[in-house]
Amino acid sequence: MISVSIRDLKKTFYVKGTEIKALNGFTSDIENGETVSIVGHSGCGKTTLLRIISGLEKPDEGQVLFIDENKNYTKPKRIGMVFQEPRLLPWLTVEKNIMLALKHIEHSLSIKEIVNNTLKVLGIYNFRDAYPHQLSGGMAQRASLGRALCRQPDLLLMDEPLGSLDALTRHRLRHELIDILAKSNITTILVTHDVTEAILLGNKIIIVESGRIVQEIKVPMQHPRDENSIDFIRIKNTLLKYIFK
Amino acid sequence: MEYFKPLILPILILSIWIAVSYNGIVSEYLIPSPAKVLSAAVDLYKRDILQKHIATSMWRVITGFSIAISIAIPLAILLYWSRRIEKYLSFMLEFIRSTPPLALVPLLILWLGIGEALKITIIILATFFPLFLNTLSGLKNVDKKLIEMANTIELTKWEKLLFVLIPGSLPSIVTGLRLGFGYSWRALIGAELIAASAGLGYMILDAEALAQTDVVFVGIVVIGTFGYLFDLIFRRIINYFFFYMNIGEQL
Numbered sequence: 001m002i003s004v005s006i007r008d009l010k011k012t013f014y015v016k017g018t019e020i021k022a023l024n025g026f027t028s029d030i031e032n033g034e035t036v037s038i039v040g041h042s043g044c045g046k047t048t049l050l051r052i053i054s055g056l057e058k059p060d061e062g063q064v065l066f067i068d069e070n071k072n073y074t075k076p077k078r079i080g081m082v083f084q085e086p087r088l089l090p091w092l093t094v095e096k097n098i099m100l101a102l103k104h105i106e107h108s109l110s111i112k113e114i115v116n117n118t119l120k121v122l123g124i125y126n127f128r129d130a131y132p133h134q135l136s137g138g139m140a141q142r143a144s145l146g147r148a149l150c151r152q153p154d155l156l157l158m159d160e161p162l163g164s165l166d167a168l169t170r171h172r173l174r175h176e177l178i179d180i181l182a183k184s185n186i187t188t189i190l191v192t193h194d195v196t197e198a199i200l201l202g203n204k205i206i207i208v209e210s211g212r213i214v215q216e217i218k219v220p221m222q223h224p225r226d227e228n229s230i231d232f233i234r235i236k237n238t239l240l241k242y243i244f245k
Numbered sequence: 246m247e248y249f250k251p252l253i254l255p256i257l258i259l260s261i262w263i264a265v266s267y268n269g270i271v272s273e274y275l276i277p278s279p280a281k282v283l284s285a286a287v288d289l290y291k292r293d294i295l296q297k298h299i300a301t302s303m304w305r306v307i308t309g310f311s312i313a314i315s316i317a318i319p320l321a322i323l324l325y326w327s328r329r330i331e332k333y334l335s336f337m338l339e340f341i342r343s344t345p346p347l348a349l350v351p352l353l354i355l356w357l358g359i360g361e362a363l364k365i366t367i368i369i370l371a372t373f374f375p376l377f378l379n380t381l382s383g384l385k386n387v388d389k390k391l392i393e394m395a396n397t398i399e400l401t402k403w404e405k406l407l408f409v410l411i412p413g414s415l416p417s418i419v420t421g422l423r424l425g426f427g428y429s430w431r432a433l434i435g436a437e438l439i440a441a442s443a444g445l446g447y448m449i450l451d452a453e454a455l456a457q458t459d460v461v462f463v464g465i466v467v468i469g470t471f472g473y474l475f476d477l478i479f480r481r482i483i484n485y486f487f488f489y490m491n492i493g494e495q496l
Contacts, residue, residue: 056393081397087390091412100408101398145396 001187002066002076002154004030004053004066006148009062011048011211022048023059024211030204032069035181035188037202039243041196045211046191050157051188053189054081078105080148080186082158084139088132094143095119095128098195101147118150121180138169142176149180156181156188162197173199174226195239199232207242258468277459282466285459294448299467301443302433305361309368310429317373317425319417321380322406342378346370347435359440364433371432377422383417384410423479 009026012019022045030036033244038046050056053064068074088097098115107114119125122142124135132140141161148156161177162170174197181188181201192198199219207214217238221231259279265271266278273281289295304370348365357363364429387410395409411418437446445464 054397056396078399079397081394083390083394085390087394089391089409089412092408100400100404104399126287151398 001032001185002068002074002173003032003034003187004155004189005048005065005067006053007065009049009052009064011045011057012060021045021211023052023062026208026211026213026217028206028213030187030189033185033187034203035190035201037198037205038189038191038208039193039198039205040208040214041243042193044208046208047159048211049208050081050159050189053155054157055080060165074208076154078151078155079153080153080156082141082145082148082156082161084160084163086132086137086144088140088143088147089134093129093131094124094135096145097112097132098150100158101151101192105151107152114150115146116147118184120145122176136169137165138173141165141173145177145180149184153191156186158188158190160192161190163193166186177201178223178225181236195236195243196227198239199235200227205235205239207239273341274456274458277462281459282462285457286463286466289463290461295463298445298448298464299471300436300445301447302445303362304437305444306426306429306433309365309433310426312365313369313372313376313425313429314387314422316369317376317421318380321377321384322410324381325384325410326402338377341370342374345441350439350452352437354440363440364436365443367432367436368429372425372429375428376418376421379421380414383414383421386412386417396489419479419483423476425477426475427472430468430475434468451465458487 006026006028009023010021011023012021014020020043022043023173024045026045026049037128038049040046042084043181048057051058065076066074066076088094089100092100095115098118099111101241102111102114116125119128122145124139124142124146127139127143132143135143141164145161162173165173178201188201190201192197192201196211202219205217205219207217217235221229221235225232262276263279266276266281268274270442277285287294320346324334349370350363350367353363353366357366391409391413392405395405400408433444436448437444438450441447443470449464452458452464
């Protein structure tokens with residue numbers, strides 16, 4: 001497990017001559033095993049932040065440091081990334097899509113066993129031979145989640161993973177995700193625009209606006225969290241106040 | 246009914262052909278009757294002449310086409326990986342692309358003689374560009390999101406090529422193969438018309454010199470039929486292997 005130290009990240013994009021500051025001095029520390037939800041309006045820099053942490057994008061300034069359990073700077077062995085869309089390879093079955101993510105991973109179990117276990121946990125074992133176009137949106141996203149989790153990542157990055165799902169599937173998958181994260185204890189960063197989702201999953205919530213942190217809020221509640229509890233509603237109101245101020 | 250639609254026009258043309266040739270509207274020398282063409286085909290077949298010419302042409306096409314594939318696809322991959330090499334090669338490639346292979350025939354005869362090397366080189370030149378350009382364009386148009394995903398699961402360059410880039414660009418590569426095959430067939434006949442002692446193009450030219458219009462017709466029908474059959478085989482293979490990508494439907 002690793003913790004993440006994000007230091008003064010800056011990233012500017014230029015679209016048709018217009019300067020867009022996606023990140024403007026973003027600084028935060030994410031503890032070992034912590035699940036952090038990042039919320040904010042569209043275009044506030046949430047996705048850019050994840051892309052920089054995952055290495056898909058380079059920052060203009062600042063750095064992302066990874067720290068191991070002995071407080072030494074390290075490189076994450078593996079980062080698991082779940083995108084808003086499942087991004088499954090259309091020409092491979094669900095099983096083969098997940099197997100591909102295990103190409104360079106050494107494990108005591110065989111690749112087949114890891115994949116089967118993952119598919120069973122996510123409830124899509126019976127669809128292991130299906131092609132992505134034969135899956136519903138929810139199932140495809142489960143497969144995508146499986147692909148990231150079976151790699152046993154040190155760090156899990158999720159970019160609005162439930163954003164494209166219908167309300168019912170979203171509700172079900174959200175609770176399955178809470179179970180999986182609670183059991184795995186992986187350091188997780190979740191980008192979402194759904195305030196309820198942010199509180200249900202996160203130990204800490206970071207509100208971002210114009211590429212900067214507006215507020216960090218701790219969620220001192222045990223899982224499973226009751227959406228109708230006073231604490232939940234209080235945190236939700238605080239979050240909404242900051243987002244819509 | 247859908248199955249028969251493509252046959253309506255050929256049947257119509259055949260009917261007109263029969264009507265014109267039997268009524269003596271046009272000279273038998275210019276348009277021989279279908280029966281005469283069929284009889285010429287049977288005669289050529291019985292004397293093993295037709296098979297010999299088909300086999301010669303087919304061997305040239307398959308050899309030239311295979312060589313073109315083995316150059317065009319790896320070169321497209323190389324250029325996709327290295328934009329720098331693309332910059333160096335872009336002018337030369339565009340120059341050669343704009344030159345019709347048959348325009349190079351006089352030079353090629355000088356350099357290669359009139360043997361098999363000439364015909365195969367013409368086929369390679371005709372086939373190379375549709376294959377190369379379609380492969381390169383297919384690779385460039387592979388969904389960037391899938392490439393990003395491949396980066397996040399740390400696939401190597403070769404694994405990305407094998408599992409993401411090649412399958413992702415297959416529709417375009419297959420279009421290149423179909424176009425390339427059509428072009429190779431056309432170029433071959435052109436080459437055989439210029440300098441050959443066997444092959445379907447030669448058979449047509451020889452028949453024209455001997456005023457055997459029926460044999461010319463046999464040659465044209467065989468070329469058209471083979472072109473159609475190969476295209477059909479391509480489409481069947483695509484539909485069989487890539488049904489899940491709906492590539493067959495795209496083609």
